[in-house]
Amino acid sequence: MNCSRSRRTGFTLLEVxxxxxxxxxxxxxxxxxxxxxxxxxxxxxxxxxxxxxADRELATIETDLSSGLPLEDGMVEREQAxxxxxxxVEPFDALALLPAELYRDIARTTDPKAPSVLxxxxxxxxxxxxxVVVEWDEAxxxxxxxxxxxxxxxxxxxxxxxxxxxxxxxxxxxxxxxEVEKVRRMAxxxxxxxxxxxxxxxxPNRSRRSGRSR
Numbered sequence: 530m531n532c533s534r535s536r537r538t539g540f541t542l543l544e545v546x547x548x549x550x551x552x553x554x555x556x557x558x559x560x561x562x563x564x565x566x567x568x569x570x571x572x573x574x575x576x577x578x579x580x581x582x583a584d585r586e587l588a589t590i591e592t593d594l595s596s597g598l599p600l601e602d603g604m605v606e607r608e609q610a611x612x613x614x615x616x617x618v619e620p621f622d623a624l625a626l627l628p629a630e631l632y633r634d635i636a637r638t639t640d641p642k643a644p645s646v647l648x649x650x651x652x653x654x655x656x657x658x659x660x661v662v663v664e665w666d667e668a669x670x671x672x673x674x675x676x677x678x679x680x681x682x683x684x685x686x687x688x689x690x691x692x693x694x695x696x697x698x699x700x701x702x703x704x705x706x707x708e709v710e711k712v713r714r715m716a717x718x719x720x721x722x723x724x725x726x727x728x729x730x731x732x733p734n735r736s737r738r739s740g741r742s743r
Contacts, residue, residue, distance in 0.1 A: 572667050576674065579612055579663040583676040586614060586661045594680055600657055613664045621658035621679060623647055646685065655682050 594600060604617045624632055624647065644650045657680045664673040 615662040620654040
């Protein structure tokens with residue numbers, strides 16, 4: 530009787546194997562989820578690093594432009610493990626952003642070789658498109674982030690929009706003493722007597738008044 534009861538309350542080999550199989554499947558699923566989470570975290574970290582590198586590279590280019598350094602067309606590549614940083618500067622036709630019909634009308638009615646604010650004498654656009662691309666491999670698959678900005682050579686604006694009267698003002702302006710003397714000559718006699726004397730000169734009217742007061 531005791532032996533029969535012990536057999537009824539124990540586990541069979543089939544039940545133990547089934548439990549081991551279920552636990553193995555559960556652990557496999559949990560391990561795969563953990564690996565996917567770690568891989569996703571690593572991918573997000575590398576993407577954040579790539580975006581930071583792209584932003585810093587673009588900020589460096591903009592700083593060089595603001596300091597007056599020339600901008601040369603072309604592509605520059607450099608390695609910053611595990612990334613590849615590609616900087617590209619190329620002409621950009623700003624008129625291409627217009628509607629197609631308007632763009633065709635402008636192209637048909639204007640000389641492409643005539644220098645203008647947007648194009649030089651060779652017909653090349655004065656606007657530059659600056660692109661920074663950061664590439665890397667993630668589990669054998671290529672990934673990249675890109676940053677884009679535009680630059681324009683403002684030095685040509687002075688040729689087409691000269692400042693009104695800038696040269697004349699520079700020619701007519703004199704020293705402060707000369708400007709005061711001009712105002713003195715144009716002032717009426719009543720105000721001229723109240724103005725301070727020019728450097729190196731005396732005010733005879735005031736001297737005479739002082740003599741009378743004595």
